[in-house]
Amino acid sequence: MTSKATESDTAEQGLEERFDELLDHYRGEKGALVPLLQGAQEIFGYLPEPVMRRVAEASGEPLSKALGVATFYAQFRLRPHAKHTIRCCHGTACHVSGAARISEEIEKYLGIHAGENTADMLYTIEEVHCVGACGMAPVVMIDDRAHGKLTPDKAVDVVQAFRAQVEGDGSGATNGGSADDGGEADA
Amino acid sequence: MTTAQRTLIKPEPQRPRVTEPDVDIRICLGTGGVAAGSREVLQAFEEEVERTGVLALIRPREDTCSGRSAAVTGTGCQGLCAMDPLVEIHLRRNGSKSKVTYGQVTPAMVPEIMSKHILGGEPIEKWLVLTDEGPTEYNAFFDGQEKLTLRHVGIIDPEDIDDYLEAGGYQALYKVLSTMTPAEVIDEIKRSGLRGRGGAGFPTGQKWEFAAGYNSPDGVKYFICNGDEGDPGAFMDCSALEGEPHAVFEGMAIGAYAIGASVGYMYVRAEYPLALRRIKIGLKAAEERGLIGDNIMGSDFSFHIRLKEGAGAFVCGEETALMQSIEGERGMPRLRPPFPAESGLWERPSNINNVETLAVVPWIIENGADAFAARGYERSKGTKVFALAGKVNRTGLAEVPMGMTLREVIFGIGGGVKNNKKFKAVQMGGPSGGCLPESMLDLPVDYETINQTGAIVGSGGMIVIDEDNCIVDTARYFLSFTQQESCGKCPPCRIGTKRMLDVLNKICDGKGTLADIDFLEEMAAQVKVGSLCALGGTAPNPVLTALKYFRDEFEEHVVDKKCRAGICTALVRYSIDAEACTGCRACVRVCPTGAITGERKEPHVLNQELCIKCGACYEKCRFDAVRRS
Numbered sequence: 109m110t111s112k113a114t115e116s117d118t119a120e121q122g123l124e125e126r127f128d129e130l131l132d133h134y135r136g137e138k139g140a141l142v143p144l145l146q147g148a149q150e151i152f153g154y155l156p157e158p159v160m161r162r163v164a165e166a167s168g169e170p171l172s173k174a175l176g177v178a179t180f181y182a183q184f185r186l187r188p189h190a191k192h193t194i195r196c197c198h199g200t201a202c203h204v205s206g207a208a209r210i211s212e213e214i215e216k217y218l219g220i221h222a223g224e225n226t227a228d229m230l231y232t233i234e235e236v237h238c239v240g241a242c243g244m245a246p247v248v249m250i251d252d253r254a255h256g257k258l259t260p261d262k263a264v265d266v267v268q269a270f271r272a273q274v275e276g277d278g279s280g281a282t283n284g285g286s287a288d289d290g291g292e293a294d295a
Numbered sequence: 296m297t298t299a300q301r302t303l304i305k306p307e308p309q310r311p312r313v314t315e316p317d318v319d320i321r322i323c324l325g326t327g328g329v330a331a332g333s334r335e336v337l338q339a340f341e342e343e344v345e346r347t348g349v350l351a352l353i354r355p356r357e358d359t360c361s362g363r364s365a366a367v368t369g370t371g372c373q374g375l376c377a378m379d380p381l382v383e384i385h386l387r388r389n390g391s392k393s394k395v396t397y398g399q400v401t402p403a404m405v406p407e408i409m410s411k412h413i414l415g416g417e418p419i420e421k422w423l424v425l426t427d428e429g430p431t432e433y434n435a436f437f438d439g440q441e442k443l444t445l446r447h448v449g450i451i452d453p454e455d456i457d458d459y460l461e462a463g464g465y466q467a468l469y470k471v472l473s474t475m476t477p478a479e480v481i482d483e484i485k486r487s488g489l490r491g492r493g494g495a496g497f498p499t500g501q502k503w504e505f506a507a508g509y510n511s512p513d514g515v516k517y518f519i520c521n522g523d524e525g526d527p528g529a530f531m532d533c534s535a536l537e538g539e540p541h542a543v544f545e546g547m548a549i550g551a552y553a554i555g556a557s558v559g560y561m562y563v564r565a566e567y568p569l570a571l572r573r574i575k576i577g578l579k580a581a582e583e584r585g586l587i588g589d590n591i592m593g594s595d596f597s598f599h600i601r602l603k604e605g606a607g608a609f610v611c612g613e614e615t616a617l618m619q620s621i622e623g624e625r626g627m628p629r630l631r632p633p634f635p636a637e638s639g640l641w642e643r644p645s646n647i648n649n650v651e652t653l654a655v656v657p658w659i660i661e662n663g664a665d666a667f668a669a670r671g672y673e674r675s676k677g678t679k680v681f682a683l684a685g686k687v688n689r690t691g692l693a694e695v696p697m698g699m700t701l702r703e704v705i706f707g708i709g710g711g712v713k714n715n716k717k718f719k720a721v722q723m724g725g726p727s728g729g730c731l732p733e734s735m736l737d738l739p740v741d742y743e744t745i746n747q748t749g750a751i752v753g754s755g756g757m758i759v760i761d762e763d764n765c766i767v768d769t770a771r772y773f774l775s776f777t778q779q780e781s782c783g784k785c786p787p788c789r790i791g792t793k794r795m796l797d798v799l800n801k802i803c804d805g806k807g808t809l810a811d812i813d814f815l816e817e818m819a820a821q822v823k824v825g826s827l828c829a830l831g832g833t834a835p836n837p838v839l840t841a842l843k844y845f846r847d848e849f850e851e852h853v854v855d856k857k858c859r860a861g862i863c864t865a866l867v868r869y870s871i872d873a874e875a876c877t878g879c880r881a882c883v884r885v886c887p888t889g890a891i892t893g894e895r896k897e898p899h900v901l902n903q904e905l906c907i908k909c910g911a912c913y914e915k916c917r918f919d920a921v922r923r924s
Contacts (some may be wrong), residue, residue, distance in 0.1 A: 115611075120590075136810075138622070138623070138640075138641070139621055139622045139623040140623055141623035141624075142603075142604075142606055142620065143603070143623075145605065145606070146565075146604060155801075164796065166626040167623070176625055177623065177625055178625065180608065180625040180626065180782075180898035181606035181626075182606070182607030182608060182609050183448075183565055183606040183609050184606065187609075198527070198760045199527035199528050200526075200527045200528030200684070200685070200722060200756065200772070201527075201528050201684035201685045201690075201758050202527075202723065203527075203769075203771065203772050204685050204686065204758060204764050205686070206759055209910070209914075212909075215496040216887075233534075236566065237525070237527045237609070237776060238526070238528065238529075238530070238566070239326065239526035239566055240326050240524070240530040240533035240566070240567055241327045241329075241330045241376075241530065242327075242376075242381070242528055242529070242530050242756075242758075243327045243376020243377060243530070243682075243683075243684055243690035243691045243692070244330040244331055244379065244690070245684055245685070245690070246326045246374055247330055252568050252569075254326055254327075254329055254330035255330055255331070256327065256331055256379075257330075257331070262916065283823055290633035292568050295333070
């Protein structure tokens, strides 16, 4: 218990340190607001208010402006984001090849809508416009990996396989499906 | 003035030139290839190479950038995405050479390719998509193409600068710096007839001439590369950046020299992680070799490139919005004049070109303006890369001389419509363009001709739509896109696109009237004239072209309350044909609302009251017993 707490404390310290470095790196540089926000989001996963305040201060802009920029671009998130992102591509090629049904099935499978996180904070579904793999439409990207030529069924399989991989090794996964741990798992 | 010959350091690869390897395996690692699983295939080849000990035959070199052994080369997009993962194999045995390409390769196929073909010398015919002997059905995809912009893409390793240098990379920049004045460079590009490939088609040489004509008080000028490829359905810039980033750096440096800029920016979408990664690797290598940075090749010309990641806003593809975004502001377009050439980024003279435009510049310098201008059609010179996608058999990237007809591109190169369905339209120019019907397939693809139809060449996306796609839904799709992406500055765009979208939703929901169609036309005209930038100015195009060429489908939606493609759910009705139903219960299991009932081996029944029209039963039925009307 105590060791776990210290572990997470150090992890947090690491984040703070990285954030300080980022702020120092861009302090006083013109036009740094966007890269500052991008960097901060990469460190914390999203942009909570205290982070926004410090970004604004480092960039020499009022908080209102920093918030204005953060809400203008689709990339920035003001709320926490789950660990893994499932991006359902809704570019033109994907749209005409049935992206809507694919989104629907993935949403149904994970029990959340696009823009939401699963309760365990492992997955977020996003709808995006074009990931640049139109030749393989319809496409779903899980983190940085694209999966193409999907059908609604195949899309769910892909997410399921990813889940098994993520949850299968390590903490109390329920039905990971991977035969690790050297023994039988379920019936 | 003509320049005296300057003595500069000629760019050369650093690794020793090796004789041609006996075995050379090249695997497509573009985004499309990766989506099809090419990384796993590459890994399988590497393992197999190791296991069989064939390594000794493979080109003996170290990859200078990534440090890994280059037994197997990962390349950029090889073009024919439909058959990804593509694996090209070059073999040299007993003095004769052969080159073949395998398509849709899986890791399981790799051991057999290795033992039978690479070691045994017998290609495995059933998996081949291309050979240098007899033609296959896929030859047509490559036959009509002419690769100038993408000449190295899909051939060389984009993460290895020596690959680019071995292929003659940076020689155009060397030629420019050692033998040409800035004015001569501009003249060359002007004479080539090159026009902006990002969509507007503005003459590139003229743009450079404007920028060269302005000076800033502190001497700072900017040269910007627009890699914010936002058109959903276009991926040529993505592939160019992933497949050969150095060609873009070289084009930028040549342009910067021509206009007198010392600082460059590349603005690239954050949605392209692979392209960003390869740009970073490439920039570092180019700087280390003195090809980008201070005193390039020992000359007095210095040019630095900075990379900016876009944060996800379509409007940032507009040049003034893009510059606002680099400045760390909200990316909102501003009034022109002043044009960027006079006052752009941080109020300095700036020039901005699209990725594809810049990637072809080295070719023009090397081969001359005349060679480029000899290709193409009327006022549209050279070649253009098109992204073929949607319901077309051979999806992929095709670079063709401008002026080829739509039919030649879609049916010749693309191999026609998938699954023998009926062609309905080709969408060109994304959210700023429109859908063209079959009757226009014989039009040549050049800027002027396509503009006259109401669509645009745009960035070169060609999405084929078949009888299973609804034209009203397609128009709605684009409007919903532009409505979301409107920056909000101009009310006609911000509110007008919203109102148009509301009406299109109403029509798709079966509640539209004929007056709604008139309203769409009226509102479209208002949005067009009342918007500051091209986003709003062209946002109504998808609706206007749809109305122009497919008005009957709109009328069908509002008068007959029918969607012939079965896409608009509110206008669709599912039923089960008792004759065709075998009673397999597949639809019963898949129905989320329990609307379908029936015993095994008895015809099933669908309760219309409970049906939510999700279409799951329709997709599942293998006996065509579920009918959609």
